[in-house]
Amino acid sequence: MSSLPASIDSVRTARPVTVRSDSARKATALTDSTGEKEAVAGAASTALATQQERVDGLPSALRTVDLRAWYGSTEALHGITLPFPERRVTAIIGPSGCGKSTLLRCLNRMHELSPGGRVAGQVLLGEEDVYGPDVDPVEMRRHVGMVFQRPNPFPTMSIFDNVAAALRWTGMRGRAAVAQRVEEALRMAALWDEVKDRLHENALGLSGGQQQRLCIARALAVEPRILLMDEPASALDPISTGHVEELIQQLKQKYTIIIVTHNMQQAARVSDYTVFMLLGELVEFAPTEKLFTTPSDPRSEAYITGRFG
Ligand SMILES: Nc1ncnc2c1ncn2[C@@H]1O[C@H](COP(=O)(O)OP(=O)(O)OP(=O)(O)O)[C@@H](O)[C@H]1O
Ligand SMILES: [Mg+2]
Numbered sequence: 001m002s003s004l005p006a007s008i009d010s011v012r013t014a015r016p017v018t019v020r021s022d023s024a025r026k027a028t029a030l031t032d033s034t035g036e037k038e039a040v041a042g043a044a045s046t047a048l049a050t051q052q053e054r055v056d057g058l059p060s061a062l063r064t065v066d067l068r069a070w071y072g073s074t075e076a077l078h079g080i081t082l083p084f085p086e087r088r089v090t091a092i093i094g095p096s097g098c099g100k101s102t103l104l105r106c107l108n109r110m111h112e113l114s115p116g117g118r119v120a121g122q123v124l125l126g127e128e129d130v131y132g133p134d135v136d137p138v139e140m141r142r143h144v145g146m147v148f149q150r151p152n153p154f155p156t157m158s159i160f161d162n163v164a165a166a167l168r169w170t171g172m173r174g175r176a177a178v179a180q181r182v183e184e185a186l187r188m189a190a191l192w193d194e195v196k197d198r199l200h201e202n203a204l205g206l207s208g209g210q211q212q213r214l215c216i217a218r219a220l221a222v223e224p225r226i227l228l229m230d231e232p233a234s235a236l237d238p239i240s241t242g243h244v245e246e247l248i249q250q251l252k253q254k255y256t257i258i259i260v261t262h263n264m265q266q267a268a269r270v271s272d273y274t275v276f277m278l279l280g281e282l283v284e285f286a287p288t289e290k291l292f293t294t295p296s297d298p299r300s301e302a303y304i305t306g307r308f309g
Pocket of ligand 1: 096
């Protein structure tokens, strides 16, 4: 697999996250006010509330502070305070219905598009609250891209246009510039060699695994900082799954990746940190190796040893 083009990094560093002192102050206040609740919730999350700006010396690219989410009157997330360390892979695991997808969709403001979808608390991208009054959700989603469980290429478009369309929506013009970025994105998604001679064929002519890598290329083309992946390999065969996992390992050199997976072996293989959730609550966040070998919470242990879920 080819390594990532260096130009991407220079573009990324040229667009720093806006630092706003008012949101930073708000974050501190919120963390303080939730201290009592977190003391009840457990020592692990209390430690997180104070340490989540850095994890093992790494800055958090994204973090949540007392994040709650509802569908109508039903609360699906009950106050999640969590860091996502920069340029690392964080896996989110937990039984079906525990809120993994809801959490992921809150991170890029897609939850509010669900019927009755409502959110409270904070999601901080750098120091900026993505739910702040001045934030344009469409612009924000450029920085926090998403790949879904089922590959969803634009069905009427060619392979090339699937990626180019994402660029044009962000205002990019100029045939040569667009073509160059499409190639870069397809290379980053480890798909270029397989499609370079058929770029103008319909995207639906690709295999499922290739379509999923095309969707990853489409998400990467606009140069997000964070890549959210909701069970990106669950509809794929083992070979395509291997491709996607290998790709995730490559991409973390440049991106912060948050991946939901039901496959615990996959979480153990690809992630640096793992989050275990249960019934809309955060049970444990830990380095993956620790969570899978010496978890702190008996519920994590019960889950990873297959005693429930
Ligand atoms: N659109 C919706 N309307 C109402 N409730 C919803 C909606 N989507 C999810 N929920 C509920 O919110 C809770 C969390 O669901 P979510 O989809 O986040 O779980 P999950 O951990 O991703 O599950 P799975 O592993 O099955 O994908 C569940 O109780 C679910 O029934
Ligand atoms: Mg889900």
